Amino acid sequence: MSADAALSRIRDRVVDGKRLDREDGRFLLTEAPLLEVGALAAEARFARLPDRVVTFVIDSNPNYTNVCVTDCQFCAFYRKPGDPEAWTLTVDEVLAKVESAAAQGATTVLLQGGHNPALPLEYYLSIVSETRRRFPRVTPHFFTASEIQTIAGVASLSVGDVLDRLWDAGQRTLPGGGAEVLSERVRKRIAPKKGGPGAWLEVHRQAHHRGFKSTATMMYGHVEDVDDVLDHLDAVRGLQDEHGGFTAFVPWSFKPGNTLLEKWIKHYKGPNAYLRMLAVARLYLDNFHHIQASWFSEGKRAGQIALHFGADDWGGTLFEENVHRAADYVNRIGVDEIVTLIRDAGFTPAQRTTEYEIVRTY
Amino acid sequence: MHFSDRRLEPLWQKVCSGTRLSREDGLLLFETDDLLGLGRMADHVKSRREGDRVYFVLNRYISPTNVCVLSCAFCGFARKKGEAGAFEYTIEDIVGMVSEEVREVHIVGGHHPDWPFEYYERVIGALHAARPEVQIKAFTAAEIDYFWRRWRIEPKDALTRLKAAGLESMPGGGAEIFSPRLARRLRYAGKADAERWCEIHGIAHALGIHTNATMLYGHLETHAERVDHLLRLREQQDASGGFLTFIALPYQVGATRLVPRGTPPTDNLRTIAAARMLLDNFPHVEAYWVLLGEETASVALHFGADDVNGTLEDERVQHMAGAETPAGVAREQLLRMIQDAGKVPVERDALYNVVRVYN
Numbered sequence: 208m209s210a211d212a213a214l215s216r217i218r219d220r221v222v223d224g225k226r227l228d229r230e231d232g233r234f235l236l237t238e239a240p241l242l243e244v245g246a247l248a249a250e251a252r253f254a255r256l257p258d259r260v261v262t263f264v265i266d267s268n269p270n271y272t273n274v275c276v277t278d279c280q281f282c283a284f285y286r287k288p289g290d291p292e293a294w295t296l297t298v299d300e301v302l303a304k305v306e307s308a309a310a311q312g313a314t315t316v317l318l319q320g321g322h323n324p325a326l327p328l329e330y331y332l333s334i335v336s337e338t339r340r341r342f343p344r345v346t347p348h349f350f351t352a353s354e355i356q357t358i359a360g361v362a363s364l365s366v367g368d369v370l371d372r373l374w375d376a377g378q379r380t381l382p383g384g385g386a387e388v389l390s391e392r393v394r395k396r397i398a399p400k401k402g403g404p405g406a407w408l409e410v411h412r413q414a415h416h417r418g419f420k421s422t423a424t425m426m427y428g429h430v431e432d433v434d435d436v437l438d439h440l441d442a443v444r445g446l447q448d449e450h451g452g453f454t455a456f457v458p459w460s461f462k463p464g465n466t467l468l469e470k471w472i473k474h475y476k477g478p479n480a481y482l483r484m485l486a487v488a489r490l491y492l493d494n495f496h497h498i499q500a501s502w503f504s505e506g507k508r509a510g511q512i513a514l515h516f517g518a519d520d521w522g523g524t525l526f527e528e529n530v531h532r533a534a535d536y537v538n539r540i541g542v543d544e545i546v547t548l549i550r551d552a553g554f555t556p557a558q559r560t561t562e563y564e565i566v567r568t569y
Numbered sequence: 570m571h572f573s574d575r576r577l578e579p580l581w582q583k584v585c586s587g588t589r590l591s592r593e594d595g596l597l598l599f600e601t602d603d604l605l606g607l608g609r610m611a612d613h614v615k616s617r618r619e620g621d622r623v624y625f626v627l628n629r630y631i632s633p634t635n636v637c638v639l640s641c642a643f644c645g646f647a648r649k650k651g652e653a654g655a656f657e658y659t660i661e662d663i664v665g666m667v668s669e670e671v672r673e674v675h676i677v678g679g680h681h682p683d684w685p686f687e688y689y690e691r692v693i694g695a696l697h698a699a700r701p702e703v704q705i706k707a708f709t710a711a712e713i714d715y716f717w718r719r720w721r722i723e724p725k726d727a728l729t730r731l732k733a734a735g736l737e738s739m740p741g742g743g744a745e746i747f748s749p750r751l752a753r754r755l756r757y758a759g760k761a762d763a764e765r766w767c768e769i770h771g772i773a774h775a776l777g778i779h780t781n782a783t784m785l786y787g788h789l790e791t792h793a794e795r796v797d798h799l800l801r802l803r804e805q806q807d808a809s810g811g812f813l814t815f816i817a818l819p820y821q822v823g824a825t826r827l828v829p830r831g832t833p834p835t836d837n838l839r840t841i842a843a844a845r846m847l848l849d850n851f852p853h854v855e856a857y858w859v860l861l862g863e864e865t866a867s868v869a870l871h872f873g874a875d876d877v878n879g880t881l882e883d884e885r886v887q888h889m890a891g892a893e894t895p896a897g898v899a900r901e902q903l904l905r906m907i908q909d910a911g912k913v914p915v916e917r918d919a920l921y922n923v924v925r926v927y928n
Contacts, residue, residue: 218571241871241911242612246605250573259602477909478864479871508834509864515604515835551833553602 210234214243217490221251227491232437235487241479248486248517255496256519260568261549262497262559265542266315266348266523267308270530271296271334275321277353279398281387281429283465283533285321295323298333302341304527309342311526312542315561317382318349328362328369332376339377346561347378351385352410353401367413374417380561381414383422383457389442390435397429397468404442415452420562423453423495427484428460428476429468436484440491447494454563455497455520458484459504464534478509482516489517497563502548503538504531511552520559521549570610574603577610580846584610590847595796598843604835611842611873615854619875623912624853624921625903628673628706628879631666633658633692637679638715642755643745643788645823647679657681660692664699671700673879673919676707677742680715686722690734697735704737704919710769710780711743714761724769728776738919739773741781741816746790747798754789755827763798767805774811779920781814782806782851786840787832788820795840799847806850813921814853814876815844819860834865838872845873853921863906870910876917877906 213234220227227235235244272295275285286293296304301318308316318334331350338347350358350373359369387394389404401407411421423443427436447453460476463469489498500518502510503525510521524540531537540548542558546569549556557568570581580594590598598607634657637647648655667674674696693705708731716722728736745752747763761769770780782802786795799815806812817840822831845854856874858866866877904927907914914927 240609240612242605242609246571246573246609249605250571253573474905477905478868479910482868506864508862509868511834512838512865512868547830548833551830552835553604 210238210240214239214247218247221247221490224493226493229437229441232440232487232491233433235490236433236436236483241483244483244486244490245516248489249515251489251493252498252517252519259554260557260565261514261519261521261552261554262557262563262565263521263545263549264315264523264559264561265311265313266317266561267304267311267313267526268317268319268523268528268530269301269304269308270320271301271318272320272323272326273529274323274325276324277322277398277400279387279401280467281397281426281461281463282530283462283535284530288323288325295326298330298337301334302337305338305342305345308526309345311524313524313526314344314566315346315348315523317523318347319351319354319382319384322353322357324357324361326358326361328358328364328372331358332372335373335376335378346380348380348382348561349373349378351382352407353385355381355410356402356406366410367417370410370414370417370419374419379419380454381411381419381421383411383424383453386424386439386443387426388429388431388435388439389425390431390438393429393431393435404438408442408446411452412446412449415446415450420452420454422455422457422499423447425456425458425484426461427458428480429463429472440488444492444494447492451494453495454561455499456488456492456495457499457501457522458488459501462504462531462534462536464536466534478505478512481505481509482513485513485518486516502540503528504536506538507540507548511548514549514552514554520563521545521556570606572603572606574601574606577601577603577606581610584614584846587849589849592796592800595799595843595847596792598846599792599795599839604839607839607842607846608872611845612871614845614849615873615875618852621911621913622875622915622926623870623907623910624876624915624917625907626673626879626917626919627670627900628675628919629667629671630675630677631658631663633663633676633678633689634681634684635679636681638682639680639757639759641745641757641760643757643785643820643825643827645821645825650682660695663692664695667696667700667703671703672924673704673706675740676705677709677740678712680712680719682719686716686720686727689716690730693731693734693736701735705735706738706740706919707731707736709740709743710766710773711760713739713769714765724772725776728773728778732776732778736778738813739770739778739780741783741812741814744783744798744802745785746794747801748790748794751790751794763801767801770805770811771809774809779811779813781816782812783816783818784840784844785818785820787836788827795843796847799844803848803850806848810850812851814855815848815851816855816857816878817841817844818857821860834861834868837861837865838869841869841874842872858903858906863902867906867910870907870912877903879903
């Protein structure tokens with residue numbers, strides 16, 4: 208089939224609301240001209256969300272520990288237990304970070320950390336319940352799937368039990384980090400101690416079943432190939448069919464600085480790969496409402512351009528962020544600048560909550 | 570091709586049939602929300618001409634001086650004689666700046682109050698004698714015009730003498746934006762105006778000197794002024810035919826702050842794409858990465874650009890105006906910028922002769 212014929216077949220499917228298959232995905236990820244993919248993605252975005260509104264969240268992304276026993280090859284942030292640079296915050300220190308974020312107007316605090324086997328369940332539950340009690344306007348968006356597994360392992364509880372306890376403490380959403388690329392091959396290679404894709408998926412499945420909302424992320428640009436990416440997209444689309452618990456899909460590129468993979472991978476994938484990934488996600492993930500443009504990981508310019516490639520969300524202010532920083536990748540922004548950048552790109556900015564409800568339109 | 574803005578359909582028909590776009594078409598290109606529709610048309614035009622090729626050149630920018638009699642409101646580069654930060658290079662300095670790998674030098678400077686024309690002639694002669702294989706691209710039409718204003722040397726004589734000294738081609742700067750309104754407002758009325766700028770390029774073309782053309786945008790100009798600027802360039806190219814490349818120059822806010830912030834990357838992509846579509850008689854349209862930033866330049870290779878310029882080891886003009894990009898990227902960086910876009914890098918010389926294709 209010629210590229211034009213393949214494109215027009217895909218376009219017909221998109222317009223008719225039919226799901227794209229793996230072959231469509233493969234074509235879009237590899238051969239299709241970038242701007243054709245982008246234009247189709249924009250069409251799908253406006254069919255789903257007709258207003259030229261782009262949302263953002265006021266948030267912070269602190270960490271409670273950098274101690275981790277998982278040794279992922281892509282990570283520049285973690286330290287092994289006992290390392291002179293290892294640190295773990297007390298519950299009060301974490302709450303001070305939440306307080307600082309709240310004082311700056313944050314409605315979301317995305318808290319995550321290493322897999323630290325020294326921390327008991329009560330540590331996590333206290334952070335949630337105290338955040339709820341002391342900062343009712345802040346949504347605790349805490350603990351990625353692999354942290355939940357660690358908590359369960361340390362406490363000798365099931366993942367479901369831990370989720371129930373977190374729910375009872377007041378938590379309603381989970382961040383989507385730690386998915387990396389949901390393919391057996393890739394996770395075995397770069398994050399062998401995290402388990403296969405099923406590990407991440409099962410935590411989100413159980414969370415959605417209990418009424419939690421979460422996001423799905425993907426960190427690409429390391430050892431994955433096209434099939435791995437398609438495995439990832441199929442996996443999150445399939446899980447979304449079950450409970451509809453994902454609010455958004457958030458891809459970003461791997462930053463090799465200070466990681467073990469840096470030896471083989473010198474540079475992060477550029478803006479063209481990013482725009483293609485976003486656009487393909489918008490087209491392939493037909494059951495996701497929101498696709499987030501990550502100004503933080505890809506740069507503000509790429510973020511603005513991405514709004515024309517199917518993305519409808521700008522991400523957050525990220526008042527504090529340490530994981531990319533550890534890879535020598537730093538970016539900063541304030542609310543005024545977000546509003547300006549979204550407007551400059553040709554859209555109406557709107558502040559949202561963690562669960563994508565609009566708080567204020569500018 | 571399907572457009573989210575249906576008004577682009579007749580333009581697409583024109584592009585397919587090779588029909589020239591009108592002024593109204595040009596205005597629509599700057600107004601439509603369908604940025605990717607515009608980009609896809611421009612990409613089609615670019616691909617029809619050049620396929621997947623994207624050019625770069627190993628070049629060196631040299632400013633002999635930043636001392637300038639003018640006070641253009643958009644310029645963060647110029648200094649008055651004796652002012653802090655003013656510099657004046659000797660011929661030896663300039664010759665010494667050209668390292669081994671450089672294939673093209675790009676020489677642009679201030680309108681110096683005292684340097685005689687013969688000094689410029691000697692700069693070119695000395696460079697050419699020292700490095701005969703290096704192509705010299707030097708002096709904007711504004712500088713050639715200044716040689717007339719200051720020393721009463723006719724452009725034709727100036728260009729003939731410079732060519733004899735070793736000048737190969739002329740850069741496209743000094744056009745700013747062709748608008749008498751803005752020339753007064755932004756205090757560049759003392760510079761060659763549209764007629765004079767185009768006249769000098771026509772003279773150069775008649776002498777066999779290829780030139781480039783630019784547009785400085787993203788400050789106080791209107792979309793209509795951009796379109797009129799591009800159409801004036803197209804008209805001149807019809808008349809004299811010697812333009813090689815069009816380069817869109819986004820205004821750098823720096824210390825001059827004509828506007829609170831630089832124009833967004835989406836506007837840069839739009840302007841490049843619109844230029845590719847309107848300038849149907851220009852062989853090349855450039856994504857000048859130093860001003861755009863690497864990401865936007867790389868994406869612009871899908872929006873009609875077929876060139877990223879070069880290594881630019883010392884780009885003082887734009888840097889003193891606040892360009893963020895570090896001067897002097899290695900060839901690898903240029904290759905990556907092009908290959909990230911899925912294009913084939915082609916190293917060229919100043920006249921677009923192919924030096925090497927990186928397949």
